[in-house]
Amino acid sequence: xxxxxxxxxxxxxxxxxxxxxxxxxxxxxxxxxxxxxxxxxxxxxxxxxxxxxxxxxxxxxxxxxxxxxxxxxxxxxxxxxxxxxxxxxxxxxxxxxxxxxxxxxxxxxxxxxxxxxxxxxxxxxxxxxxxxxxxxxxxxxxxxxxxxxxxxxxxxxxxxxxxxxxxxxxxxxxxxxxxxxxxxxxxxxxxxxxxxxxxxxxxxxxxxxxxxxxxxxxxxxxxxxxxxxxxxxxxxxxxxxxxxxxxxxxxxxxxxxxxxxxxxxxxxxxxxxxxxxxxxxxxxxxxxxxxxxxxxxxxxxxxxxxxxxxxxxxxxxxxxxxxxx
Numbered sequence: 001x002x003x004x005x006x007x008x009x010x011x012x013x014x015x016x017x018x019x020x021x022x023x024x025x026x027x028x029x030x031x032x033x034x035x036x037x038x039x040x041x042x043x044x045x046x047x048x049x050x051x052x053x054x055x056x057x058x059x060x061x062x063x064x065x066x067x068x069x070x071x072x073x074x075x076x077x078x079x080x081x082x083x084x085x086x087x088x089x090x091x092x093x094x095x096x097x098x099x100x101x102x103x104x105x106x107x108x109x110x111x112x113x114x115x116x117x118x119x120x121x122x123x124x125x126x127x128x129x130x131x132x133x134x135x136x137x138x139x140x141x142x143x144x145x146x147x148x149x150x151x152x153x154x155x156x157x158x159x160x161x162x163x164x165x166x167x168x169x170x171x172x173x174x175x176x177x178x179x180x181x182x183x184x185x186x187x188x189x190x191x192x193x194x195x196x197x198x199x200x201x202x203x204x205x206x207x208x209x210x211x212x213x214x215x216x217x218x219x220x221x222x223x224x225x226x227x228x229x230x231x232x233x234x235x236x237x238x239x240x241x242x243x244x245x246x247x248x249x250x251x252x253x254x255x256x257x258x259x260x261x262x263x264x265x266x267x268x269x270x271x272x273x274x275x276x277x278x279x280x281x282x283x284x285x286x287x288x289x290x291x292x293x294x295x296x297x298x299x300x301x302x303x304x305x306x307x308x309x310x311x312x313x314x315x316x317x318x319x320x321x322x323x324x325x
Contacts, residue, residue, distance in 0.1 A: 005086040008094045010116030011055065016092070019050035022121035024130070026056055029075035029172055030084035031188050033165030037157060038088045041125055044155070049090040053119060056081075057098040060221070063099055073223035075172060083217055094119060094309075107138030108146065116150040123153045127162040135171050179226035181284040191233070191283035191321060194224065196264060198275050204255050208301050210308075212248075212265035212279055213272070225249060226260065229288040231311040233321055234266055237278040242320050244269045246311040247282060250291035255300070269312060283321050 008014045027034045041052040058078060062070040064268065078095065085093055096102075096114065105113065106123045110133040115121055124147065132138040138146075140156065147154045168187050175184040176192060185191050196215030206212075217224060227250035234245040248265045266280060288310050294300040 005082060005090050007082060008092065009097070011094055011096045011114045014053070014092065014094050014119045016051055016053075016120075019045075019122040020119060021045040021048070021050055021051045021055050021123045021125065022053045022055060022119055022212075023125045024055045024132070026060065027081065027085070029169060029188055030081060031075075031165075031168045031172055032089060032197050033161070033168035035088050035189065036161050037125070037165065038085075038090055040157070040161070041162065042089055044123060044125060045091070048122060050122065050279075052089075053092040053094060053121070054085065055096060055119065056088055058095045059098055061098050061262045063221070064100060065103060072221055073173070074219075074221045075176075075188075075223055076193070077119045077219050077222060080195075084190070085283065095260070100301070104134050109132035109133070109140055110138060111143070111146040111150060115146075115152060121152045123155060125155045125157060127157045128159065129162065153192075173223065176223055176225045179228045179230075179287040179290075181225055182228060182286045185285070191285055192225065194222065194264075194282045195219075196280055197283070198278050198280060200276060201263075201265070204252075208297065208304060208323065210304050211272075212267045213260065213275060215264040215266060215280060215282075217264070223263070225284060225287075227251070227291040229291070229307050230284055231286045231288055231314045232266075233283045233285065233315070234268060235281040236272070237277055237280070242283070243272070244312065244315045245282075246282075246288070246307055248291065253291070253293035255297070267308075269308065269315075285318055288314075310321060 023037060023041050038052065045052045052239055060072060060074065062072050082093060089100055115124070124143065126140065126143065130143070131224045144154045172184050172187050181192055194217065196217045198213045199213035199216045201212065217316055230247045230249070232245050232247050233242040235242050245268045249262060251261065252263060266282065289306055294303060
């Protein structure tokens with residue numbers, strides 16, 4: 001287990017006695033492509049007896065620059081990202097505030113403020129296509145020149161690593177959008193996470209013998225997998241153990257879901273307690289089936305029984321997430 005990643009909420013707050021090897025990016029998902037970059041970052045840091053640092057921005061730049069039309073969906077919340085980066089062995093995460101004023105900094109101002117006066121890297125590892133500063137005016141070549149001015153070296157990420165990272169990000173999102181959570185788990189190297197707060201529902205599941213916790217996802221940018229029934233592990237707030245569960249995401253057409261609004265309903269297979277207003281953490285393991293409109297409640301209950309059997313059978317064959325996941 002790696003030590004806890006140190007989190008800094010402004011580049012000017014960062015301090016390190018050791019030499020710093022830095023990279024910059026969103027690293028949403030912390031998937032296998034990102035982990036290859038982090039592994040290189042750690043190797044270079046070890047070579048100079050230094051520490052590895054990732055600089056990222058919050059809120060996501062697209063939400064600031066295009067607030068009405070960004071159409072952005074993220075794989076991770078900041079909290080999830082911190083946990084994943086810790087598991088990847090990163091030493092420091094710098095989350096710098098992104099504002100309209102910040103977006104207007106020239107490449108020179110960007111490097112001076114964040115690097116020279118802030119993080120003070122000895123080396124920056126970055127992709128050949130990296131752009132920075134106002135209107136994305138800064139390029140890889142201009143970063144090399146600025147590095148000579150401010151005293152840091154620049155190493156280019158291998159093109160194959162950059163391409164694999166782009167492909168992985170796209171593939172994970174596309175897989176989740178069609179419900180292929182098992183495939184997404186392969187690329188992420190961990191089950192896809194989703195955190196929601198329990199809200200009061202209509203208690204229709206209880207009448208069918210399948211009481212559910214209805215979740216409200218608090219981060220509007222979080223990507224929610226496609227409609228369907230899923231095998232998941234669930235962890236209740238202030239508890240460490242993961243519980244086998246099945247989740248339905250959809251509009252509940254059989255029981256009169258006419259609003260078209262998607263609901264996320266969690267049924268704990270081994271029973272649970274009342275947990276209104278508490279958080280439930282989910283890890284998606286496999287999609288069991290599509291959401292279907294059945295011919296009445298009897299048919300629906302029969303299918304739920306079959307779903308439960310399928311979910312139980314599958315979850316018995318896979319590893320339960322670690323308590324730190």
